[in-house]
Amino acid sequence: MKKIKKVLIANRGEVALRIIRTLKELDITAIAIYEKSDSDGYYLRFADETVMIGNQPVKDYLDVEKIIRTARECNADAVHPGYGFLSESAAFAEACEKSGILFIGPPSGVMRDLGSKVIAREIAVRAGIPTVPGTESLPPGPDGIALAAAFIDRHGYPVMLKATAGGGGRGIRRLSGREDLKELLERARSEARLAFNDDRVHIEKAIEHPRHIEIQVLADRYGNVVHLGSRDCSIQRRHQKLLEIAPANLPAGTAEAMHSAAVAVAKEARYVSAGTVEFLVDPRTGEFWFLEVNTRLQVEHTVTEMITGLDIVRHQIHIAEGRALDFGQEQIRFNGIAIEVRINAEDPHNNFLPEGGKHVDIYHSPGGPGIRLDGIIYRGYRIPLAYDSLLVKLIVWGYEWNQTVQRLKRALKDFSIVGPKTTIPLYLSICEETHFQERTFDTGYLETHQEIFNYPEPVHYIIEDTVYTAQADESETAPEKAAGPVGKEELLLLMEKKHLTAHEIEILARAGVIRSPIKGKVTKVALEIGDVVLVGDILIDLEAMKMHTHIIAEVDGRVSDVLVEPGDNVDVGDTLLLIQAT
Structure with a gap:
């Protein structure tokens, strides 16, 4: 067993502060890292040591080599990845292991297996847990399209296109039968590459109107696994959780079966540390299917702590030190x-x-x-x-x-x-x-x-x-829904405004002045100067936070000017192109 004395937190913001608080209670030195643009971060005030790791927003938090070097220079015994950024990167965990730095999380091999949705599903099958029907990672090109089409023929619509290395609700698209399979596959691969640097995707059968239920587990190096109850994460936007509840409102038999299933999956995967086993549940029948394992601390771990009285981060640290769990399942109480x-x-x-x-x-x-x-x-x-x-x-x-x-x-x-x-x-x-x-x-x-x-x-x-x-x-x-013609005076006033509302951006679009409704990056410009457009045509594709937004023509006309090109970063209200109405 190795006593941890100094931990570098490879994260920022709220989760960094959450980890710092537990480290202080354990009398462990907390090292916080930050990028130059994050130098006024509130969490930095509470750390024992702070280190600026670069001036590239987001990129430096994802730089494995730079973070490992910083941990060595600070004489850190261990790294806590938090959630987001590198928290689910098996390569980062492996780099820590090779550097002799404890990674406060699962072993890299386990992360690699469970990080692949396809391999994770195979593990669940070996554990005897029902899974949603799905394919392996689809090969690129026509072979992948053919395999996807064959799966849809066999199982029917709707289906879900998912990034194989995905997580956090990103890299997911639903196909209900009306979409162009080839185009959506290409877009899904593009989103997966942007989000995870891995363009592999696979298809799963979509379960209609399910509940999203997850089970928190803790596992040590000696094969001891306990569950800390369930959480209901069904209220979501774009597959990302908004509101979480512990415990989930489940019939006693269903809850018990899901608890046992989560423990079985963790044991089959030889899991170590805190993790979350996620399921889809049919609210009418209570039938459930394995979805995935999140190999990190969850944003919503707090609700589990509130009903159990346990500090999950503390137990992550103790497990990383090589300690066995000092309690059994029968000692956990839910209140x-x-x-x-x-x-x-x-x-x-x-x-x-x-x-x-x-x-x-x-x-x-x-x-x-x-x-x-x-x-x-x-x-x-x-x-x-x-x-x-x-x-x-x-x-x-x-x-x-x-x-x-x-x-x-x-x-x-x-x-x-x-x-x-x-x-x-x-x-x-x-x-x-x-x-x-x-x-x-x-x-x-x-x-x-x-x-x-x-x-x-x-x-x-x-x-x-x-x-x-x-x-x-x-x-x-x-x-409001924009309606009616746009007056010349109103148009001139809006053209001069520095900050526009969504309604005002829509008014300008009806006049042929296409402004960006979001802050993001231009990924595609579908038209050139002189092209004829009709209402409903896609003009530009923008990407923000791994989500794509189509800018749609609100007026018939001809493109008179294009002010952006792929790769440009735009802010809310920036002019993208102009249409001369006809």
Whole structure:
């Protein structure tokens, strides 16, 4: 057993601060790294040592060689990868192992096996766990298209195109039968290459209206594996979780079977450290299928900690030191219900557009019984352009469901965040929705409950540093559909504005002035000067946060100017091209 004395955290933001807190409790020196653009990061204030590793936003956090070199120079015994960035990189874990640095996570070989969705499914089959029907990684070119078509002929639509090395909800596309298989395969490969530097994709049968349930496990080097109960992560946007609940509301028999299945998969994979085994569940029958194993700490690990009283990061560290688990399954007790919501600086009314670049003018947080806050927000905080838009995770605990929902509502209302738009009003709207209150929801919740987006925006009045909040009339703030001709005076005023709303960008598009609705990178320009366009034609493809957005023509006409080319970075409101209406 090796006692860890110094840990380098290969991450940033909220998760870095979360890890630092446990390291301090264990009297372990915490080393935080940062990129130049992240030099004012809140988490850096709490670290024992800080090291700038470069000035390339995001790239340096992904530079294995640079992080290993920094760990050596700082005499770190171990590296904790957090979540995101390199946390699921088997190559990073292997580099740590070869350098004699403990990796606080699973062995690299286990990560490599479970990181492949195809191999992970084979492991689940060996463990006797039902899996969703799927293919191996599809070969490139016509052979891959033929194999995908044969699978669809056998199993029918809908199906899911997935990145083989994927995770975190990225690299997933649904095919319902109307799409061009060749085009979507190419796009899926492109997204997989961008997100994971690996363009392998495979196909799985899509399960209609499932619940997304995951089981937290802990495993040591000596074959001891325990589960820490379930989490319901069904409420998602674009396959990424928004709200998580522990434990999941499952019939006793189903819950027990899923707990046993998760432990069986972990043992079959010879898993070590904290991990999460994910399943899809049919809410009507209770039937479940293995989905994947996440080989890292999860963003939502907090709700499990709230109902068990365990510090999962502490146990990750102890396991990395070579200690055996000092408790068995029978000693774990589950108490109450916990809900986590991610307070992001995003505008749900505008397709969750991040509010990068804005400042937090006022910040007051909730407190009281059963409230936990894990975040990096403070008054004056600037929403980063290069990183994610998470401000703070709100975790609430209660004895039973209704009390927990009421506590969540109270805590959300007690927040005062002035400056950026946030997801708080959306969560309040969800709390009022009947199916959520009845605890009956699946992964299609946001698509089937569009009324939750009809919330009024809060309007803040600041008088002598005191925040007064009122609800604007819904007609003032809810998204509008552009209609009618655009007046010349209105057009000139909008052309001069520095900051445009989504509605104003849509107005300009109807006049042939195509502005970017998002901050991202131009991946494709479909037209040249002089080309004729019709309403509905795809003009430009933009990529942001691994998601692609098509810019669509809102007017018939002829392209008079193209101001961008593939590879250009654009901000919200930047002019992309001009169309002379006909």
